[in-house]
Amino acid sequence: MKIAIACDGKEVSGHFGHCEGYAIYDATDSVIAFSETLQSPGHEPGRLPVFLAEHGVNLIIAGGMGARAVQLFNDNNIEVILGVGGPVDVAAQDFIAGRLKSTGSVCNHHDHECSGH
DSSP: EEEEEEETTTEEESSSSGEEEEEEEEEETTTEEEEEEEEOOOOOOHHHHHHHTTTTOEEEEEEBBBBBHHHHHHHHOEEEOOOSBBBBHHHHHHHHHOOOOOOOEEEEEETTEEEEO
């Protein structure tokens, strides 16, 4: 499984579409390893789910995103976990240990704020 964590530096980004990039991890047999960092190609509606799918991503972890973005990720066979904060390495380890659950944090794009995290 390939996991992308929306990040700003070494922290999970509050909004996947406005992050600096994506920390990519490979998870195999309950072991997770950092793979690479992908720079964000910029926030363009509908582009990021396709971009990450092209890189083989199966799961996106972020602080929040809009409902339409969640649907686009799902349409590209990418699972979404929202409401996550803190260091990206901790989020990756929490996921592989089964401790990370989505809160369903949805962003309101009119005021660029996310709720639920």
